[in-house]
Each structure stands twice: as structure tokens, then as C-alpha cells.
Amino acid sequence: MFKLISTQQAGSLTIYIDGQPCQVPAGISVAAGILLNNALPSRTTAVSGAPRAPFCMMGVCFDCLMEIDGQANQRACQITVAEGMRVNKQLSSGRPPA
Amino acid sequence: MKSNHELIVIGAGPAGMAAATSAAELGVKTLLLDEQAAPGGQIYRNREHIAAQTAALLGKDYQQGQTLIAAFRASKADYQPNSLVWSIDHQRTLGILHNQQAQMIPAKHIIIANGAMERPLPFPGWTLPGVMNAGAAQILMKGANAIPTGGVVIAGSGPLLLLLGWQYLQAGVPVKAILELSPVNNIWQALLRLPAALIAGHYLLRGFKYLLALRRAGIPVIINVSQLKACGDEHLQRVEYKLGRRKHHIDSDTLLVHFGLQPNLHLSELAGCRHLWHEGQQCWVADTDSWGNSNISGIAVVGDSASIGGARAAKHQGKLAGLEAAYALRAISREQRDHMAGKDRRWLQADLRIRPFLQKLHRLPSALLATADDETLVCRCEEISAGQIRQAVRDGHHSPNAVKFFSRCGMGPCQGRQCGSAVAHIVAQSLQQAVEQQAPFRARPPASPISLSQLADLKISDTQT
Numbered sequence: 001m002f003k004l005i006s007t008q009q010a011g012s013l014t015i016y017i018d019g020q021p022c023q024v025p026a027g028i029s030v031a032a033g034i035l036l037n038n039a040l041p042s043r044t045t046a047v048s049g050a051p052r053a054p055f056c057m058m059g060v061c062f063d064c065l066m067e068i069d070g071q072a073n074q075r076a077c078q079i080t081v082a083e084g085m086r087v088n089k090q091l092s093s094g095r096p097p098a
Numbered sequence: 099m100k101s102n103h104e105l106i107v108i109g110a111g112p113a114g115m116a117a118a119t120s121a122a123e124l125g126v127k128t129l130l131l132d133e134q135a136a137p138g139g140q141i142y143r144n145r146e147h148i149a150a151q152t153a154a155l156l157g158k159d160y161q162q163g164q165t166l167i168a169a170f171r172a173s174k175a176d177y178q179p180n181s182l183v184w185s186i187d188h189q190r191t192l193g194i195l196h197n198q199q200a201q202m203i204p205a206k207h208i209i210i211a212n213g214a215m216e217r218p219l220p221f222p223g224w225t226l227p228g229v230m231n232a233g234a235a236q237i238l239m240k241g242a243n244a245i246p247t248g249g250v251v252i253a254g255s256g257p258l259l260l261l262l263g264w265q266y267l268q269a270g271v272p273v274k275a276i277l278e279l280s281p282v283n284n285i286w287q288a289l290l291r292l293p294a295a296l297i298a299g300h301y302l303l304r305g306f307k308y309l310l311a312l313r314r315a316g317i318p319v320i321i322n323v324s325q326l327k328a329c330g331d332e333h334l335q336r337v338e339y340k341l342g343r344r345k346h347h348i349d350s351d352t353l354l355v356h357f358g359l360q361p362n363l364h365l366s367e368l369a370g371c372r373h374l375w376h377e378g379q380q381c382w383v384a385d386t387d388s389w390g391n392s393n394i395s396g397i398a399v400v401g402d403s404a405s406i407g408g409a410r411a412a413k414h415q416g417k418l419a420g421l422e423a424a425y426a427l428r429a430i431s432r433e434q435r436d437h438m439a440g441k442d443r444r445w446l447q448a449d450l451r452i453r454p455f456l457q458k459l460h461r462l463p464s465a466l467l468a469t470a471d472d473e474t475l476v477c478r479c480e481e482i483s484a485g486q487i488r489q490a491v492r493d494g495h496h497s498p499n500a501v502k503f504f505s506r507c508g509m510g511p512c513q514g515r516q517c518g519s520a521v522a523h524i525v526a527q528s529l530q531q532a533v534e535q536q537a538p539f540r541a542r543p544p545a546s547p548i549s550l551s552q553l554a555d556l557k558i559s560d561t562q563t
Binding site (some may be wrong): 002003004005006025029030032033035036039040041042045047048050051052053055056057058059060062063065070075077078080092 | 106133135140141147149151155187213216218225226227228229230231233236238239241242243244245246247269332334351352478479480481510511512515516546547
């Protein structure tokens with residue numbers, strides 16, 4: 001969905017999105033890395049299993065929640081990428097019917 | 099971290115940086131806490147390290163942020179980035195998370211300058227991947243040199259639509275259309291405020307410059323749009339809207355929306371500060387005096403975290419609040435404070451003259467604010483629709499807080515930040531009341547996520563008072 005403005009700033013770090021190695025520039029947020037690699041949806045909701053993606057990029061909507069280095073429910077827009085970081089989508093098929 | 103600071107400023111945007119700089123210059127032991135890794139806030143995000151090419155695309159206003167950042171860096175204020183404030187109370191104790199370590203620290207004086215957020219406005223399909231805030235797209239440009247791969251539709255209301263369209267035009271991003279949803283009839287009320295707005299006419303000139311460039315490039319800028327809808331299964335495929343009675347659609351995988359800004363009131367609400375409904379801004383704002391002081395002793399709320407005035411106004415308000423903190427902490431006399439405030443107060447007043455015009459021009463109709471479509475999800479977290487909220491009101495839950503207890507609307511991870519405004523409008527509309535008669539969701543700690551193990555490991559600093 002997003003690309004870098006200039007090809008000169010190509011990826012310099014490797015992060016693993018659902019186990020797949022992806023090149024990303026240093027210093028960007030995990031959510032930016034997800035959008036640059038078109039790894040959407042970044043989660044499905046616990047309530048209905050609906051697909052979601054980063055929405056506000058500033059930590060107020062909580063729609064970019066992902067599992068980052070083993071910790072669930074992290075705001076991907078607030079965490080900076082690091083070499084070897086493991087980012088997993090939080091997938092749910094939704095709450096069972098009552 | 100030692101807690102030998104007299105003043106703690108929260109937020110490194112224009113207001114926070116100006117406040118910390120001016121107070122520290124007067125000898126106040128000042129600490130500035132910020133969530134980001136570098137100063138600038140959202141408006142000047144990544145200004146110090148951004149690629150020159152991207153800075154050029156973002157325009158002069160963004161580039162000029164460097165002056166304020168350099169002054170802050172050169173000041174004696176201590177600066178602790180990557181710090182989350184998860185708690186604040188009326189006794190001026192802050193809960194902070196930094197390097198995984200939670201800590202409670204007291205302060206004699208606090209300036210809340212955590213800025214604004216984009217007004218969340220639920221419309222059909224707004225939760226679909228491919229739909230993002232326009233400000234989020236700017237954050238991607240500033241923080242990651244990232245622009246949309248294909249074409250985009252920009253929709254909503256306010257000057258940011260034109261600014262982002264212009265920035266994308268420079269960057270070579272195909273802008274398929276800009277859809278302005280505020281009613282065209284707003285112009286008559288706005289025109290009455292135009293003479294006063296001419297004092298801050300540079301804003302108007304820039305708006306015309308962007309509009310002209312977009313028109314010349316053949317980008318459709320469509321006004322008086324209604325019934326915006328994002329369509330697709332797993333991802334956005336099509337944007338639908340109405341113009342008059344006719345339905346239109348644009349195929350697009352990216353829709354960037356913006357409906358103006360509202361103060362991010364979570365911290366000031368937790369601190370117990372009083373808030374008022376602002377009819378022009380169509381949101382709650384912090385009730386402060388002309389120095390930024392709230393009703394809570396020793397706590398000021400400034401810049402866009404108090405009331406929307408933009409980055410320039412925020413800078414002047416921050417400076418004034420810094421002087422006031424220095425006076426309250428006895429670093430300067432009242433006369434010195436008043437003397438030093440003169441210029442900033444005048445510039446602030448001149449700068450704010452544009453606001454009533456913009457507020458009237460981009461005033462949103464109640465059908466939009468109160469989510470007319472019953473099927474639309476209002477609470478993104480708990481997935482509660484407008485219809486469910488209306489039903490809750492019919493069932494006797496006559497306030498946003500009552501609706502929250504009954505339906506879980508606003509109880510998810512975002513703690514009501516995204517649905518709060520819409521819920522208040524829906525409840526008020528259902529009861530045929532004015533929205534200011536309602537109280538917003540009550541904010542609850544922690545203001546930001548903190549794990550139980552981090553809480554269990556909490557350090558409580560000695561008081562320095």
C-alpha cells in the first residue's frame with residue numbers, strides 16, 4: 001500500500017513478518033514496515049474476526065496491535081524496527097457465538 | 099531517573115518544546131517527557147533526521163520546525179524521549195514508563211502538551227484496511243519516507259485535505275480526488291468571519307496556493323459531498339459518495355480521511371481538569387486561563403492538547419505557560435512574567451484570528467457527527483454499531499458512560515478515544531439534546547498500556563518538594 005519516496009533509502013534491516021524475512025529502513029515504526037511490505041491485514045479482530053490495518057499511526061486507535069518479539073498486543077506504530085525483530089499478525093476468527 | 103525537577107512538561111511538540119525552553123532559560127529545573135524518540139511532536143516529526151528530499155516535499159512550515167527544535171536542544175531543559183505517561187492525578191504525581199521501567203514521580207508544576215488527535219468520525223467501511231487517517235499518511239511520510247503505491251482518494255473536511263493533496267502532487271502520488279464533506283452552505287457563515295481572518299491571511303494564501311496547484315494539475319476537488327462509504331471485502335476497493343442526489347464511485351485501494359482535529363484530552367481528564375464544550379471546534383476543550391492554567395493547582399494544559407489553534411499558536415501558548423511556571427515556582431516576578439509575555443500574547447491573538455473562519459467553513463453536519471447509518475461500527479475495538487448505541491439509549495441508558503457500562507462501547511484497548519465523540523453525539527441526538535448537555539466518557543488509568551509485571555516492578559521516587 002505504501003512505498004519509499006526514493007529508491008536510495010532501500011531497506012537496511014531485516015525483520016520477520018509472520019516468519020518471512022522483509023527488508024525495512026532503520027528508524028521507522030513496525031507499522032510503517034508492515035505498510036511498506038503490504039502485509040495487510042495486520043490483525044483480525046477478537047470480536048468478529050474482521051480484518052484491520054494501522055489507522056492513526058500515532059498510538060490512539062490501537063488498530064495496529066501485533067505480536068512483537070513474543071509480546072502480544074503491542075502498538076506497531078509506536079515501536080521502532082530492530083534487526084531480527086519478529087513481528088506476527090494477531091489473527092482471530094472472532095468470539096464464539098454466545 | 100532522579101526526580102529533582104520542579105517542572106515536568108509532557109510532549110515535545112511546539113507547545114511542549116516552547117514551554118520547556120522558556121522555563122529552563124529562567125532557571126527552572128525542567129524535564130520534558132515525550133513518547134517519541136526525537137522532538138517535534140506530530141507536526142515536526144523526525145525533522146532533525148529527515149531526508150532532504152522528503153523535507154522539501156513537506157513544505158516550509160515543516161522545515162521551520164527546526165528553529166524551535168534547535169532552541170529546545172540548546173536549552174538547559176532535561177529531555178527524556180521514549181517515555182510513556184500512563185498516569186497523572188490532581189496531586190501532580192506522574193506514572194511513567196521508560197526503558198520497560200515503571201516509575202511514579204511527583205512534580206511541583208506540570209504542563210500537559212500532548213497535542214491533538216484527528217477527530218474520529220465513523221462512516222460505513224472506515225474500519226477496512228486501506229482506509230487511514232490523512233494525518234497518519236503524513237506521519238508515514240515524515241517518519242518513514244513512505245508514500246502510497248497507487249492512487250489515493252482524500253476525503254473529509256478541513257485544510258489538511260488540500261495540504262496533503264499538494265504534498266502528494268509534489269511527490270508524484272496520483273490523487274484521484276479530494277472530497278470535501280462539509281456543506282457548501284457553510285460559506286455564508288464563514289464569510290462573516292473572513293475580515294477578522296485576514297489578519298492571519300497567510301493561512302488563506304497558502305490554502306489558495308494549494309487549491310490552485312491541484313486545479314492546475316487536473317485533480318478533482320469536489321465539494322458538498324455526502325454519504326461517504328468505503329467498500330471492499332478484505333481491503334478497500336471502492337470509495338462511494340453522493341453529490342446532490344447522484345451516487346458516484348471511485349476505484350481505489352487507499353482512502354485517506356480527515357475531519358479536523360480535537361484535543362487529546364485523556365491526560366487532562368485523568369488529572370481532573372475541567373473541560374468545556376466548544377461549539378466552534380465541535381469538541382470538548384480544556385478550560386484554561388490565558389496562561390494555560392487549568393482548575394487544578396499546578397497543572398497547565400497548552401497548545402492543541404487544550405484547544406485547537408495549530409502549531410504556531412501552540413508555540414506561543416507554550417512560551418506563556420513556561421513563563422507562568424517560572425512565576426509560580428518563584429524564578430521570576432509577576433512583572434517580569436507579564437513583560438516577557440507581551441510579544442507572544444500579541445502574536446498568539448493575531449494567529450488565532452483565522453480559527454473562527456476555518457471552524458465555520460469546515461463545520462460538520464450532525465448527520466456525520468452522530469453516525470446516521472445504524473450499521474456503521476462506532477466502537478472499532480468492541481465492534482459496537484451506531485444502531486446498538488441508539489438501542490441502548492432507547493433502553494434507558496441516557497449518557498455516554500451509561501452506554502459504555504451497558505454495551506462495552508469504549509471499553510476496548512483504545513479506551514474510547516476513537517468512539518467517544520460519536521457516542522456523545524449519538525446519545526444527545528437520540529435524546530433530542532444539545533451534545534454539550536452530555537458528559538464525555540470518563541477517562542480511567544492507565545492512560546497507556548502497561549503490563550502487570552511492569553506495574554509490579556514500580557519504582558516510587560522520593561518527593562523533591
